[in-house]
Amino acid sequence: MQVAIVRTPGQRAGLTQAAVLGAARDVLAEHGLKRLTMRTLAQRLGVAPNSLYSHVPSKDALIDAILDEVLAEVDAPGPDMADPAAGLHQLMLSTYRVLLSQPDLVPLYLARQGARGQNAYRLGDVMLALLGRCGVVGPDAREALRVLIVFTIGFAAFATAAPDQPSADLPLAGEELFDNFSAGLTWLIAGITHG
Amino acid sequence: MQVAIVRTPGQRAGLTQAAVLGAARDVLAEHGLKRLTMRTLAQRLGVAPNSLYSHVPSKDALIDAILDEVLAEVDAPGPDMADPAAGLHQLMLSTYRVLLSQPDLVPLYLARQGARGQNAYRLGDVMLALLGRCGVVGPDAREALRVLIVFTIGFAAFATAAPDQPSADLPLAGEELFDNFSAGLTWLIAGITHG
DNA sequence: ACCTGAACACCGTTCAAGT
DNA sequence: ACCTGAACACCGTTCAAGT
Numbered sequence: 001m002q003v004a005i006v007r008t009p010g011q012r013a014g015l016t017q018a019a020v021l022g023a024a025r026d027v028l029a030e031h032g033l034k035r036l037t038m039r040t041l042a043q044r045l046g047v048a049p050n051s052l053y054s055h056v057p058s059k060d061a062l063i064d065a066i067l068d069e070v071l072a073e074v075d076a077p078g079p080d081m082a083d084p085a086a087g088l089h090q091l092m093l094s095t096y097r098v099l100l101s102q103p104d105l106v107p108l109y110l111a112r113q114g115a116r117g118q119n120a121y122r123l124g125d126v127m128l129a130l131l132g133r134c135g136v137v138g139p140d141a142r143e144a145l146r147v148l149i150v151f152t153i154g155f156a157a158f159a160t161a162a163p164d165q166p167s168a169d170l171p172l173a174g175e176e177l178f179d180n181f182s183a184g185l186t187w188l189i190a191g192i193t194h195g
Numbered sequence: 196m197q198v199a200i201v202r203t204p205g206q207r208a209g210l211t212q213a214a215v216l217g218a219a220r221d222v223l224a225e226h227g228l229k230r231l232t233m234r235t236l237a238q239r240l241g242v243a244p245n246s247l248y249s250h251v252p253s254k255d256a257l258i259d260a261i262l263d264e265v266l267a268e269v270d271a272p273g274p275d276m277a278d279p280a281a282g283l284h285q286l287m288l289s290t291y292r293v294l295l296s297q298p299d300l301v302p303l304y305l306a307r308q309g310a311r312g313q314n315a316y317r318l319g320d321v322m323l324a325l326l327g328r329c330g331v332v333g334p335d336a337r338e339a340l341r342v343l344i345v346f347t348i349g350f351a352a353f354a355t356a357a358p359d360q361p362s363a364d365l366p367l368a369g370e371e372l373f374d375n376f377s378a379g380l381t382w383l384i385a386g387i388t389h390g
Numbered sequence: 391a392c393c394t395g396a397a398c399a400c401c402g403t404t405c406a407a408g409t
Numbered sequence: 410a411c412c413t414g415a416a417c418a419c420c421g422t423t424c425a426a427g428t
Contacts, residue, residue, distance in 0.1 A: 013393070143372070146353055147353065158308065184342070184382075187379075232401065234400085249411055
């Protein structure tokens with residue numbers, strides 16, 4: 001139960017972009033994507049709906065910002081890692097785990113095919129560097145980059161989906177799926193690096 | 196330019212579910228997903244918005260029906276094909292092509308992780324039969340089924356995405372991507388069938 | 391600069407009523 | 410059975426105005 005913030009008229013709400021983002025992630029975690037509307041967000045912040053537009057240009061921009069913010073949690077290896085193919089593998093595994101930690105966002109990553117903020121670009125640069133050290137450069141590298149991203153998000157979507165027989169006492173399913181994803185990654189990276 | 200159908204008051208529109216579906220696919224092809232609303236659909240059919248609910252239970256059901264209808268175009272091999280792994284490969288390639296022919300729908304397949312109508316089930320049965328003949332049965336088969344589907348839809352989404360440098364005079368990109376998808380399929384099927 | 395009330399231009403869906 | 414007008418319960422966003 002979230003009580004709306006009360007202010008005397010004329011008093012500033014003192015919102016920041018970070019506060020709006022945080023509240024949006026809270027709504028997402030508590031009520032899911034469908035309930036994340038500018039109006040419920042404003043209500044939670046004790047503010048008029050249109051006030052949000054002083055801090056965020058649009059709802060789409062807000063969601064893009066959330067998607068990128070989540071990617072900050074991805075554990076990226078340094079681009080100078082000893083085995084670049086293993087580095088790529090590790091990076092995608094970490095991304096997969098982060099995506100699974102935010103199931104509501106996975107369809108949004110799918111729809112946008114990734115994120116587009118500074119965290120996304122940082123990860124992309126690391127991936128390109130690792131690919132380059134595997135001998136994959138230029139347009140091939142950009143293609144490989146996106147294939148790896150789509151593969152990872154696609155698998156996360158698969159793992160996030162409601163299973164046919166929902167059973168909480170089968171943690172093996174998620175673990176098996178993770179192994180399956182890891183195996184698929186191995187094939188894909190081998191193929192990309194011309195194994 | 197689509198002119199609304201005119202009827203004298205009291206006259207039946209004579210809609211059918213098939214007509215609604217067809218009009219929806221027309222709107223999709225001409226104006227894209229964003230403009231596919233129950234209201235524009237009704238307008239095109241010369242009918243009040245709520246009249247559609249005499250033929251379709253909800254907009255979600257309408258979209259599900261469209262998704263499944265499109266899958267009728269997939270060229271499925273017989274389950275008794277000589278080489279079952281090759282049959283799987285061929286089936287996924289055909290699905291990929293069909294998905295690419297309807298770019299607007301790809302995000303919806305992604306969001307729903309496939310379709311759920313009779314065409315989808317028919318294809319699923321063929322896939323399960325082929326997997327069974329590869330020695331993959333039971334829960335493993337259902338998992339492999341979904342991995343193949345997610346992989347295919349994910350790749351289609353990748354191919355459908357607006358490229359960084361849009362250039363209509365580079366048909367190679369799509370062809371290369373197709374080859375890339377086909378190679379990924381080979382790895383995946385080999386892994387699934389324990390190669 | 392930040393926030394507001396009011397409005398604009400929409401949605402999907404339901405309901406009671408007509409034929 | 411099929412279709413309607415009217416309404417319900419919402420959306421995202423813009424605008425002019427207040428402080």
